Amino acid sequence: MAKNERTEKGHPFGIHRVLDTQVVLPQAAEKIDNTLPIYSNEILLSVEKLNIDAASFVQMEKETGGDKNKLGNIILKSCETRGKKHNRVTGSGGMLIGEVKQVGSQYKGPLKLKKGDRVATLVSLTLTPLHIEEIKNIDLKTHQIDVKGHAILFEKSIAAHLPKDLPEAVSMAVFDVAGAPATVNSLCHSGETVVIVGGGGKAGLLSCLAARKKVGNKGKVIAIEPSPRAAEALASLKICDSILEVDATHPISVLTEIETLTKGKMADVVVNVASVPNTEMGSILICKPKGQVLFFSMATSFTKVALGAEGVASSGRLIFGNGYFSNHADFSINLLRNHKAIKELFLKRYQVA
DSSP states (O other), X not given: OOTTBOSSXXXXXXXXXXXXXXXXXXXXOSOBOOOSSXXXXXXXXXXXXXXXOHHHHHHHHHHHTTOHHHHHHHHHHHHHHHSSOOOTTTOOOEEEEEEEEEEOTTOOSSOOOOTTOEEEEOSOTTSSOEEEEEEEEEETTTTEEEEEEEEEEOTTOOEEEOOTTSOHHHXXXXXXXXXXXXXXXXXXXXXXXXXXXXXXXXXXXXXXXXXXXHHTTTSEEEEEOOOHHHHHHHHTTTOOSEEEXXXXXXXXXXXXXXXXXXXXXOEEEEEEOOSSSSOHHHHHHTEEEEEEEEEOOTTOOHXXXXXXXXXXXXXXXEEEOOSOOTTHHHHHHHHHHTOHHHHHHHHHHTTOO
C-alpha cells in the first residue's frame, strides 16, 4: 500500500465519498469529499482546464452579467461547499482535462492509465470530486476555464486519452459532447429527414455531420440556429440542406417553418442540443407521429417534454441522451478528424488555427 493513499478501498461508484446523511450516489449528493489522499482504488488527476456544460455556463453568464470574477466565484463556491462543480439551477456540470498523478494500488477499473498520462474525463463534474485552488482564466466564448486543482476518479469512472494529433482545447470540446453525435448516428437511417435544434453549437455541428453521413444524399438534414454568425459558420460546412434562423423557444414559428420546408411531411428524427430552456415543444411538434425526438441538452425539462407531448397527442418516441454511448469518444473524434472543414472550424473556434 502506497504511503500517500488510504488503506481502504472505496465503493466503485464513489458512494464512500458522499457526505450526506443518506446513502446516495455522488451525482445526487449535496456534498462529496474532495480531499486527499485518494482511496486505494481511485485515480488522482491534476486539473488544468474545465469545460463547463453549455446550459450551465449560459445560466451562470446570465446570472453574473458576464462578469468573469463573479462567474469564477460561483464555481469556486460550488467546489468549496459541495466538493464538486454542480450547477444548482440547471443541475449540470461539465468535464475536465488533466494529468494522471497517481493510480491507486488496488485500482481494477476499466482505465489503462499510468502516471503522466493526459486525459479528458467522460463523466460529469456533478459527480467528480473536484478541488480548485485557483481560476486562471475564463473564456466566455468557448466555456472553457483554466484552473489549478485536483480531481478524483472512481473505479467505475471513464476517461479518454487526449489524442496527440489535435489541440487539447479542441479534443476537450469534442469529448464534452461526444455522446450526442454517437447517439444520432445510431438513430438515423438512409433517406430520412433529420432536424437539429441548436445546430450551430459544438454538439449541433457534430450531430449535423453524423446525421448527414447516415441519411445520405437521399435524406435531408435541417438545422435550426437563431444566431446569424453560427448559422453562417454551419452553412460553410455544406452538410445541411437547409438552415433556419428561427427562435426555437417559439414552438409555433418552428412548426410553421418545418411544415413549409418539408411540405407537411415533418421530421423522422429531431435532435435537440439547444443550450437554452423552453425549446421542448418546438421539437415535439415537428416530429412525425412515428418519429423520434432526442433531447440532448441539460436545459431540457422532463416535465415539459412529457406533459407537452401528451397535450398535443404526440406519439413520437421521446429519448433522453445521457452523455454516454458505447465508443462515443473515438466515434466523435474520428468524425472531426475525417471532415476537413469542421476540423478547421473547431480549430478556429477554439483559437488554435
